[in-house]
Amino acid sequence: MTRLIIWLTMLVWAGTSQGQNFVQVSKTDPHYFATSDGKTYVPIGLNLCWPRFIDDEAEGLAKMDMYFRRLSENGGNYARIWLSAPFWEIETQQAGQYDEQKLKRFDQLLTLAQHYGIHLKICLENFRKLTGYPAMFPGSVPFDRPIYASANGGPLADMNQYLDSETGRQLFLKRAKKLAERYANHPAIFGWELWNEMNSVSGKNWEEWTKIMLGEVKSLFPNHLVMQSLGSYDKESQRAIYQRITSLPDNDVAQVHRYIDNGASWKICQAPMDTLASQATQDLLNFQTSKPVLAAEVGAVEANHAGPWKLYPNDTSGTLLHDILFAPFFTGAAGPGHCWHWDSYVEKNNLWWHFGRFAEAIKGFDPAQQQAVPFTTSLPNGLRLYGLRGKTQTILWIRDGQSNWQTELAQGKPARIVTNVTLPLRQFPAKRIDSYNPWKNQHVAGKVSGKSIALPDFTRSIIVKLYTD
Template structure:
């Protein structure tokens, strides 16, 4: 299908300068950008955009040689496509150091973590460590073969309930003693991006959820004392209901929580309608909501993907998404909505690896290369144009990047209904571009840059494209 020529009016004055995110030096730490707290930087002040996916734990393997081969493969694929970031859970059996007796730490397990970090350094990938994830003390084993257990029976001898763990000094000491072990080993390691207190802490099995907020407030301070050179943050479960909205408001606004993070999934069983929307809208909404809550803090969509209703396993439509339509949208939409990073996919094995989709990270990296959102003092904006085209933009002082997304095609039309994407043809931007000098286009599906022209009347003819197109405007 072809869409005939129409005129799109862009009511903004913008355009400009180039920047390339350099490979991060191994001795530089990641921190909140001191020039613009909405973004991240390395300790030399250069802007750092974390590009990567959750690779939290290997499934169905346990031998150390297999684990290291697994991470070498995944890190190599990610790095070859411009990736520089991942997330790993330290509380899974493969990495858990407190695995036999409470308060006793297994050095052999720690040496395994050392080896994974060495691989990450080899590929210049920063690692966000998640410290804990269990939800009960006992009786919460792995729910399915490739999952991990959600209990910590090693604590059962002297901690009876989760309430005891979060409320008593003994429970808090258990947590912080384990943090001390990691801090001594990794606190001066710049490969470590930062530390997440707990995966989806609101999912912990306690009646009084308010205690989890109070505990988080206290532990953010205590963990930062122990790990002052690295970022410290907290996470919540999927942002899929009105109740979750209020939780996200409270947690993202905690001053000690250095990142405002969100988990959100395409889930047709979710209470919020946005969770059944096209992936770009789903991701953009989460980012823009957190930006309203915390306008002066880096926002990251740190878990995103698709699930069967009510999180009953990975989305079955993944099998049909051999082109990575969902991945493309979850990468581009968050960053172009003002996030400090592209979205970070959850299903690293069921989706990314199975469908050989690592190339999408390279397309994102190329699209944003030579654009520094901090230097540009970028401001995000979202608009709907004619012929169902959606516009996500980062307006800079000298350069503006636009991501155009065809709103007529999405996961429902392409994956559920099997309709091919249409070709957008003959579209035109009419823009008031003050001192506009240059326009170029990047097709992320073809990996191709082309040059355009701006007429004396400020009109820009777009090349033909399907699904999406990057428009770069410069002074």
């Protein structure tokens, strides 16, 4: 622990010499991101919101160092942090008063992120009521803010007063301004998310509040993206609110949360993960906002989000994580899906290698420069094809629909070997072909035979790159 603290101190003195650029919406194609030097940026990563079950600063920072290192080693460049989690929260004792030691702790987190080349999306708030909403299960965080409640000496009676009154709004803005004084020009920050799943708060006028605060926060952080998030997209009736919020002019990124959830009324939430994640992404793309879309929280839960999914321990191969990563991007999202259960799933099952396989799969394909157009189709033998068609390259992700979480994780059936797959050249013209097996990390040159492309045998999925130049 002592060595980590000394090392962090040395990095702090190094300042911003690591040379990261700010992340922006791509000027080449607004469906994607770019860094301020014009290079396309695909945010490969996951939610790493706080170090669970840890209170000690040195231990928590060591855990974050491990997370960032493992992610970076596997091609990752993005993570999401909840500033409102107790481990990071800077406003701890009294409304409007900030803990300098917690700010220094956050300094160290940003230093780690910059060292590992990771951009952080910072979620500013998550509380839903002022009081009476403690952590729902061990390792979770509170969803209330007692120091704001008048019953505890705070200035507010309830969430409605927080959202509607000048006093409540200034509490949010004062905290944001404190952060802007310190971090407005920090290049390791991807952007600022106003709230986690704000349609879940107990107050009424959160939509109007969102419209106001998107602009206010953008003025404080002109070099960073600003966005809002909504609760898990598990009811068809939520489509309208998702469209309204993602379409707001000051909302830079269209985000969606989606989970396997047996308690959800919408049957898509019990579908195979690739179908579930793709459908949520496609819905946001259908809003035609001309913004980057991110599947910003994806995972699996016990019914009605009662806790992490009981089948996670069975998924030692990471079949869910593979689909979480690939399905959104190959549907047209600006990046892979971002998994939620970083500790009880990704860390516990040692699945970091999947990020590296995704990075390898898309290497050399620049979706913005290619002006990529997403498409999907079905192939014989139960295969689903997700593709991005570009100006000179087309990249395909072919998923075996007969192998999914129901068959592998619930029923214990091993994935089959898929053989004798061909693609018609008429639909997929190519001069050169490269096939990539992400499960074996193997590239194989494709074969053109007559009027078709013959693919190598595979299990679960394969990526195919078609070059027309």
